[in-house]
Amino acid sequence: MRFPKTGEALNEVLADLTQAHMVVHQHHWYMLGHRFIKIHFYLDHVMDELAEQQDDVAERLIEINGSPISTFEEVLEKTNIPDRKGDWELSMDEHLQIILDAYKQLKADYEKAIKISADEGDDSTNDMLIGFHTDIEKRIWILAAELGQRPGDGE
Numbered sequence: 001m002r003f004p005k006t007g008e009a010l011n012e013v014l015a016d017l018t019q020a021h022m023v024v025h026q027h028h029w030y031m032l033g034h035r036f037i038k039i040h041f042y043l044d045h046v047m048d049e050l051a052e053q054q055d056d057v058a059e060r061l062i063e064i065n066g067s068p069i070s071t072f073e074e075v076l077e078k079t080n081i082p083d084r085k086g087d088w089e090l091s092m093d094e095h096l097q098i099i100l101d102a103y104k105q106l107k108a109d110y111e112k113a114i115k116i117s118a119d120e121g122d123d124s125t126n127d128m129l130i131g132f133h134t135d136i137e138k139r140i141w142i143l144a145a146e147l148g149q150r151p152g153d154g155e
């Protein structure tokens with residue numbers, strides 16, 4: 001592989017993007033109550049963003065001669081984002097907080113991968129990752145604001 005450490009970092013990002021997509025899917029199915037109509041459909045856009053990043057990260061990995069993870073087993077082995085069974089008892093804010101926490105993990109993943117790709121001199125991957133990191137930070141701001149928090153609260 002042209003940039004082995006970057007490749008490994010991309011697979012870690014890929015695992016968390018895949019897991020985050022499932023987590024958002026679950027919470028947009030299980031949420032109930034006030035704000036449902038707005039938030040449920042907003043989360044469809046969130047999933048589109050995750051799916052787009054997932055595909056681009058995997059394809060960039062192939063372009064540097066790597067092999068993207070592509071099974072649930074591999075995702076479970078690598079992901080840093082926890083999951084739990086669907087729960088109808090969670091409040092709307094609890095659902096959103098879980099999604100926000102997943103996004104904060106993605107932000108950390110991207111920051112790690114950005115540094116690794118810069119160190120290895122993989123400028124194109126670095127450029128792609130910086131753009132995605134910016135998208136993730138914007139999403140963190142929006143989700144945090146919906147919860148009455150500022151993006152760095154609790155850190």
Ligand SMILES: [Fe+2]
Pocket residue numbers: 028044
């Ligand atoms: Fe949906």
